[in-house]
Amino acid sequence: MPAYEEILSIVIELIKPLAPQGRSVQEDTDLVADLEFDSLKVMNLIEQVEDRFDVSVPLNILPDIRCVRDFAVQLLEIIGKN
Amino acid sequence: MAIFDKFQQLAATRRAMAASGIQSISVVMDRVVSATEAFVNGRALILAGTNNYLGLTFHPECIEAACDAARTQGTGTTGSRVANGSYSAHVQLECELADFFDRRSVIVFSTGYVANLGMLSTLAGPGDVFVIDADCHASIYDGCRLSGAEIIRFRHNDTVDLDKRLRRLGERIANTLIVVEGIYSMLGDRAPLAEIAAVKRRCPGAHLVVDEAHSLGVLGNHGRGMAEEAGVEADVDFVIGTFSKSLGAIGGYCASDHPELDLIRYANRPYVFTASSSPSIIASTRKALGILSAHPELRQRLWENARRLYARLQTLGYHLSPEPSPIIAVRFAQREQAYALWAELIERGIYVNLVVPPATPDGSSLLRCSVSAGHTPEQIEKIGSAFADLKRSFASASD
Numbered sequence: 268m269p270a271y272e273e274i275l276s277i278v279i280e281l282i283k284p285l286a287p288q289g290r291s292v293q294e295d296t297d298l299v300a301d302l303e304f305d306s307l308k309v310m311n312l313i314e315q316v317e318d319r320f321d322v323s324v325p326l327n328i329l330p331d332i333r334c335v336r337d338f339a340v341q342l343l344e345i346i347g348k349n
Numbered sequence: 350m351a352i353f354d355k356f357q358q359l360a361a362t363r364r365a366m367a368a369s370g371i372q373s374i375s376v377v378m379d380r381v382v383s384a385t386e387a388f389v390n391g392r393a394l395i396l397a398g399t400n401n402y403l404g405l406t407f408h409p410e411c412i413e414a415a416c417d418a419a420r421t422q423g424t425g426t427t428g429s430r431v432a433n434g435s436y437s438a439h440v441q442l443e444c445e446l447a448d449f450f451d452r453r454s455v456i457v458f459s460t461g462y463v464a465n466l467g468m469l470s471t472l473a474g475p476g477d478v479f480v481i482d483a484d485c486h487a488s489i490y491d492g493c494r495l496s497g498a499e500i501i502r503f504r505h506n507d508t509v510d511l512d513k514r515l516r517r518l519g520e521r522i523a524n525t526l527i528v529v530e531g532i533y534s535m536l537g538d539r540a541p542l543a544e545i546a547a548v549k550r551r552c553p554g555a556h557l558v559v560d561e562a563h564s565l566g567v568l569g570n571h572g573r574g575m576a577e578e579a580g581v582e583a584d585v586d587f588v589i590g591t592f593s594k595s596l597g598a599i600g601g602y603c604a605s606d607h608p609e610l611d612l613i614r615y616a617n618r619p620y621v622f623t624a625s626s627s628p629s630i631i632a633s634t635r636k637a638l639g640i641l642s643a644h645p646e647l648r649q650r651l652w653e654n655a656r657r658l659y660a661r662l663q664t665l666g667y668h669l670s671p672e673p674s675p676i677i678a679v680r681f682a683q684r685e686q687a688y689a690l691w692a693e694l695i696e697r698g699i700y701v702n703l704v705v706p707p708a709t710p711d712g713s714s715l716l717r718c719s720v721s722a723g724h725t726p727e728q729i730e731k732i733g734s735a736f737a738d739l740k741r742s743f744a745s746a747s748d
Contacts, residue, residue, distance in 0.1 A: 307712050310483070314504065323514045326500040349517070 268346060269320075275339040281315045282335065294336045316342065322349050362705075371688045371703070383407050384597075384723035387700070394695070395728050397718045398702035402675050403566050403647045404723020405597035405640060411633040418632035426625045431615065438631045443602075445638060450573055450588060452604040456614050457631075459623045461562055461591030462488040464601025467619035468589055469528065469558070470495035478521055480514055481528040482506065484535065484710050489528055489560060498526075505533075505710065508544040515552050523554030531564030531575030535710055535717065537676025539568075542575050546584035556586040566595030566641045567675055572648055596637040598630045651675055651722040654729050658720055661733035665740045678704075679716040679736070687714035690739055697735040 269277075279292050286292055286302045298304040304312075313324050320342065328341045378387040378394075384404035385396050405411055418438065426436060439457060446455040458464040469492030473479060477498040481489060484505040493500045504510040511527070518525055527549055529540045542559065549557045561574030569577030574590070576582045586607060592600035603610070614620060626634075641647070652675075659673035670678035681687040684705045691703040694716070702717040709715055718732065 306707050310502070313502075321517075323501045323517050326494075326502060 271339060271343050274320075274342050274346070275335070277319060278316065278335060278339050278342065281312060281319065285312060292335065294339075295334050297334050298332065298338070300333075320346055322346055366688065369685065369688045370692055376700070385721055385725075385728055389695075389700070392695075392698065394698050394700045395724075395731055396700050397720070397724075397732050398700050399721065400563070400594040400719050401597060401721045401723065402563075402595040402651055402719070403597070403637075403641060404721040405595070405637045407723075408597070408637065408640060410640065411597060411636045414636040415629035415633040418628040422628035424629070425627045428624050429621055430625045431621045433625075435625070436628060436631070438628060438635070439625055442631050442635050442638075445635060446602055446604060449571070449638060449642060450604040451582075452588070453606045453608065454610050455602055455604045456610060456617070456620065457626070458601035458603070458620060459626050460599055461589075461593055461601040462491075463619045463623055464589050464591065464603055465489050465560065466492045466495060467617040468587060468603045468613070469493050469526075470619065471613050471617045472496070472556075472558075472587070473498035473524075473526055477524040477526065478518060479526050479528060480511065480518075482530065482533075482540070484533050485528060485530060486534060486560065486562070489530075493528070506538065506541055508541055508548055511545065512548045512551075515548065515555065522552045525552070525555045526558055527555060528558045528560070531559055531561040531568060531578075532674060532676065533710075534563055534676065535704065535708070535715065536670035536678050537563075537674030538671050539564075539575055539578075539674070542579040542581055546579070546581035549584055557584055558587045558589060559585045561588055561590040562594060563676065565590045566648065567651065570645075572641050572645065592630070592634045592637075595641060596634050598634045598637065600626050600630060600634060647722040651720065654722065654724050654726075655720040657726075658718065658729050658733060661729075662736055665733075665737055667736065667740070675720045677718045677720065679718070681714045681716075684714040686743075687716055690743065691716055693739050693742070694735055697738065699732050699735045 275294060282292050285308050290302060296302060317324055322345050324345060332338050332341065376389055378389055381387040384401050384406045387394050387396055422436060426433060430439065443455045443457050447453065458467060465488035469489060473496040475497040479493045479498050479500045481493060481500065481502055482505055483502045501514055503514050515522060529545055532539055546557065549555050559576055564574035566572045568575050571577060576585045576588065586605060588604045590602055592598045655675045655677065656673045659669065659677050662669055662677065662679060668680045687703060687705065694701055704715040704717050706712050
């Protein structure tokens with residue numbers, strides 16, 4: 268099972284192409300406020316993450332996700348349960 | 350953040366639309382004269398954005414039945430059936446729908462939205478799992494959310510992705526509901542229901558819910574929808590649908606062979622706490638259901654019209670939804686293109702639906718045409734000609 272740091276770096280790598288050009292993506296970057304993610308981009312990101320880790324990410328976690336860290340923490344838990 | 354701040358983005362979108370002269374969400378029809386014609390600002394419009402698939406909204410028998418019911422039973426029921434009791438016509442409609450679908454029983458709801466909200470939020474609870482097609486209607490998403498169950502999306506119409514996600518669930522499969530639609534509302538494409546049913550059969554304990562809102566009266570030998578068309582009705586546990594499209598009224602239903610449906614009625618908060626439909630609505634719906642059953646030629650006419658318009662728009666070179674269907678979506682990468690063409694179509698007397706993100710599946714903007722059995726060949730010709738005109742005036746009208 269991948270460690271938190273590994274999940275975090277993969278998530279950042281997947282977010283970068285979806286972020287506005289030249290915007291930095293860090294652990295505490297806010298997906299909506301800093302990267303202007305809309306629902307389509309969020310769904311796109313989730314699908315990529317699902318393929319990468321071979322898990323299904325329930326939509327229920329979305330309200331708890333603001334920054335990149337929140338997403339990585341949730342993923343760690345989901346992968347752990349699998 | 351103050352309470353109204355969250356609406357600022359919406360306000361900006363509305364301002365942008367107003368600036369381009371687009372009033373699509375505030376069109377007021379001064380007069381509606383038939384299933385396919387209305388007047389807006391004194392201008393006659395052909396209605397090609399109605400979901401009025403069989404054109405029954407002005408059927409004389411439906412109107413007569415509605416008027417008669419209003420005269421004899423009053424304008425409204427003024428309450429929920431659980432509190433105020435059931436009018437016999439509501440019960441009769443449920444029996445007629447059960448006969449029509451060849452199912453054990455049916456619950457009638459006051460709107461299609463409430464049918465999905467009520468059924469999905471009641472069928473599942475915390476600990477259960479919904480696996481839903483990504484392009485499902487908002488009422489399905491909202492019903493799932495209200496249930497407290499886990500919600501997993503699979504890629505639109507992708508049976509391999511569905512299968513993969515069901516396998517990941519392991520033992521939880523016994524607590525899983527798969528939810529799909531017969532025909533999807535935005536692009537008019539059909540679910541690969543035979544394959545979805547086959548996947549479901551390999552997952553003992555999983556249940557399948559199919560929303561036939563846009564396929565009732567449109568698909569199947571008897572007009573029962575996509576499940577009938579695909580020959581897999583036995584694999585569908587719950588059929589949900591609406592009266593507001595092919596039946597020309599408003600309301601919803603759920604049909605099932607599971608005897609528990611009777612219990613679900615009383616546990617169903619959106620059902621229990623909504624006033625039941627007005628007698629006139631129930632009366633016209635019953636009449637329309639009879640007409641739908643007795644006149645398969647309406648379905649035939651609908652498909653002739655749909656195929657004709659689809660072929661015309663395809664020949665013109667528009668980027669269209671994937672298959673001929675009563676819903677034909679003309680797709681644009683830029684929303685400004687869709688705004689401009691929508692306004693030009695109104696100028697030419699054609700009303701279609703303008704749909705922009707986030708309501709669209711892939712971020713594109715749509716001019717969504719819905720075809721009716723009520724359209725005359727001349728009207729279909731006029732709709733096609735308007736699009737042909739626009740193709741000439743906007744060289745890059747479609748990508």
